[in-house]
Amino acid sequence: MRGTPDGIALLADLYELTMAASYLESGMADRATFSLFIRKYPVCRSYFVAAGLEDFLEFAANFELAESDLAYLEQTGLFSDDFLDYLQKLRFTGDVVALAEGEIFFKDEPALEVSAPIIEAQVIETFAINAINFQSVIASKAARCVHAAAGRQLVDFSLRRTQGIDAGLKVARSSYIAGFAATSNVLAGKVYGIPVSGTMAHSYVSSFGSELEAFRAFARSFPERTVLLIDTYDTLAGARNAAAVGQEMAKNGYRLVGVRLDSGDIAALSQGVREILDQAGLTDAKIFASNSFDEHKIERTLRAGASIDAFGIGTRMGVSADAPYFDMAYKLVQYGERPIRKLSAGKINLAGEKQVFRTTGAGGRFAGDVIGTRDETIEGAEPLLEPVMKNGALTRKHPSLDEIRERFKERFSSLDETHKRLKDPRHYPVRVSPRLEALQEKTSPPVSMTSSVS
């Protein structure tokens, strides 16, 4: 399940193939550049975290239709034999520049630019958006949770309500990039090497004759990592039962790792639970909390004085409930020698091959970005788009997940707090370079079309 499974070259909108067929027939084979970017900020957002590049690159590097794919396309009756022969041999031979996974970026900035013969650049469109949009959505949401938790550990609990299987894996990966400590998703642990975490559900507690009996059984089975879920019947009574079991464990030379709260007024309950644990001498037993947490509820709960050491973060992060997609587009910006702009109402994009430059201020703090042309240099600014694929081959090994996580951590620490506010964040300054601006002014819709309007 890692990266690109076999047999997914057809994971594309049909129009990628109908356009390809028509390009082939019309002899349209020039090199095209497409730019992938986000058109606007969803609610409360003012930055994005790049993720999903590895999956896209694996897809592009291994692009090849299987025999069964070709047989399926043939039986649709849509395509000529010539085109099907062409598709059979089609591989991706283009170049890609991209933001590294874990990078912080902003609206209108290309996260990726693909340059290839137009058919090749077109057929990978759907997958490119699918991979990078979703993983960036989740990494961005998870970063907000990590920021709100102010140093407390977060664990991804979302698998049961992610939008499908693949999403479950990608959420574990993307939230780990953004600083989550672990995931409950065992397969993600196996596939990505992410630490796994989890203890018991209410059903476990209910299945025993009493809560105390359930707690004792679990402590016997996992003496080194017992976290007891204490809200099945009554949270404070559960805390007293947990404290009793913790004291029994201590007599046997073990330590109760902690308790978990999953319902009710968690800020108030956590204080009561802390008191019960402390009075039982279990001052180093931790309190975990779960139940519909997202960045806002984390902030609210901590502000109300909660005594919580770690959070389990489920559905609302795992589907990015308040912003389940970004308005991400993959637009043609150059065909052959011709820079191209699209002008549909409300959907304007920047023509030409581009670069994103970042300037920094005191202490390395991000001071503002400039979107320029690919070939310019801006004094003292760092170019962020790196070549990652050349002639269809990777130009470097994929960074490890821990390297990506480290990159995110370092970059995120350079983003000013005012941009990280959960509500009404200040927008980060992004401008267009004079040179890229001049290119836009030279780029108008094709003359022959304009004349046909009249």
Next chain:
Amino acid sequence: MRGTPDGIALLADLYELTMAASYLESGMADRATFSLFIRKYPVCRSYFVAAGLEDFLEFAANFELAESDLAYLEQTGLFSDDFLDYLQKLRFTGDVVALAEGEIFFKDEPALEVSAPIIEAQVIETFAINAINFQSVIASKAARCVHAAAGRQLVDFSLRRTQGIDAGLKVARSSYIAGFAATSNVLAGKVYGIPVSGTMAHSYVSSFGSELEAFRAFARSFPERTVLLIDTYDTLAGARNAAAVGQEMAKNGYRLVGVRLDSGDIAALSQGVREILDQAGLTDAKIFASNSFDEHKIERTLRAGASIDAFGIGTRMGVSADAPYFDMAYKLVQYGERPIRKLSAGKINLAGEKQVFRTTGAGGRFAGDVIGTRDETIEGAEPLLEPVMKNGALTRKHPSLDEIRERFKERFSSLDETHKRLKDPRHYPVRVSPRLEALQEKTSPPVSMTSSVS
């Protein structure tokens, strides 16, 4: 990619396995029943459409850990050799009753009940919720779109922004169940046999020297199914170019299928476009519309007098943007002879093995449901939960996708319009039978726990 891919038995929260290990060690092996249901209606919702059962049943029927799964679990250091040996042999041998896919259901009603030795019923929890929650979320959202479109065709355009690959396939399937006519997702066409649809993107139009040139090239390549995207530069000018090409096609014995609008004030533009096409004699050319449509925008656009024959429905349906998850739970309701209720604040469930009964009124219209005990019968009411798995084996062939689609259509037509309103729908009456009520009253938290509270 159909159903359950290999190697996903570990697609589970870690606590399913830690609980299993502790159940094994504690000799907890009684038969347990778990109930899957939705606790509340999300915004504007008043019914749900069941989907995802086939995937769950395939997962359960084929449950088996691979060697590499066991090796991974071993190296976590969490589990004993005894438990790993047990896991290696573990299969699902239980019974399942469920709502058929395509059925309409309501909050608190079990969509599924699983009865099996407790470890078996527990380890499939995460997958059960993942499969049925997401596919029901999408089928329910898609049903709302179909209802709003009042007979016009809808096509799933969401693949680029679905939450991952698996979601892309499941959205195509779930929206087809709810009455969508086709999908843009080519792989879904191959895997599920759903009709595929699609024509061209703005990039196609921009890559040619002029819009007219692009339209002519496409008509040459696909003379039988040309739909021209007319808003790359100016929608009405685009309509005039399309009309010119449509007239050229007619001279050659072909017919322009239609045009697509993807931006601007679609209601107003569609009227202008209709006029242009009609004046050119292209009265049977259809108008397709896309761009951020969901049920609300469909309704608004049609109410504004739009002349639209079909809609492409993308992201907002494909992620169910306003309700990207349901509050679906999988709760232990019986262990051995003991019915079980969970009482955590705000999270109460109905103990015991259950059945859902539907009563109908005039013309077969749904009149109200009763949640009863599994073994009761209610005069004149239809029991909805069907046995679908017995001792780990399917009790029937999976219905075909077209059969499921047909079932949805028939059932949905029996649901009163007042429950289908897009906003402020009337809630459908669901009550608990006296017999199930009596069982709840007999079911209190275990006595030994209650005493430990004091």
